[in-house]
Amino acid sequence: MNTAPVPTPIGEGLKAAFRTHPAGVAIITANTPDGPVGLTASSVASVAVDPAAIVFSVTRATGSAGAILAADSFVVHLIDDDHSALAQTFAVSGSERFTTEQGWATLPTGEPHLAEARVALRCRPIQTVPVGSSTVVIAEVLEVLPGTAGRPLVYLDRRFHPLPHDTHL
Template sequence: MSGADALKQAFREHPSGVALITAMTDEGPVGLTASSVASVGIDPPALAFSVTRATGSAGGVLGAETHLVHLLDSRHAEVAQAFAVSGAERFTPEQGWASLETGEPYLPASRVALRCRPLHTLGVGSSVVVVAEVLGAVFGEAAEPMVYVDRRFHTLPAADRA
């Protein structure tokens, strides 16, 4: 099995959190679903994610001065799916979008939206890895966690917060 096929199969079976990354561009709001978001550190507070192709929504996110990283939960499987498919309906009133005072498209029903600015980017083949500083966060109400595994979104039982 080739390295690419092995990587695809290995990560297809490895659950990951689901995020929605949004930004405002001169052409309007852009967004994409990402399962590659990870915490990097706290000094400075930073996270990382990767996007494939620097065109379309990914190009808009990469070109923006700031963006929001929404960490999604089970209530947002349909929104995550819409933003994962090219040409699907995005930023509709039914999805519940608003804008922060700073202009980024914001999903108020998300459990948290992290406002970020890019610090570093690294091209890796047709992908770009972004390291971004977390400037602040808007917290909402949490629901059951959602993960992406085997090309589908799955709800996990809520963790005991006792």
């Protein structure tokens, strides 16, 4: 029997703390035997440069998250404000995804690719670590695909927010 985790005061406090901690926004995509899958993530961070590696987490191992966990490779798109509506689309199950109008193409290696993203990182999983109802993914970056830089986008208090154009990162 699979039961949902019971909220604890510390867990609720952690969620409240991170609602006020801005995070970058990414769309993670993979190709599967059933077609392309993707999700929006705000947990992406760099881990190392030699080997080049990143980390992110997904909150369940079903649906798009489960498909990405099972994939041999995936692409992490670091996106800007121009793609905030697309990020919202990939955050909601059942939304229309991977249309030509949204700007998707397919890499020679088979993964869905949003060429207009600030940068895309083609990766392969190195290790996954289950933590409660989440899974942490450590991935090696195989390829860095530069795109088009726009206004940076952050996730804060359950909403997407653009940063000013003159923000120097």
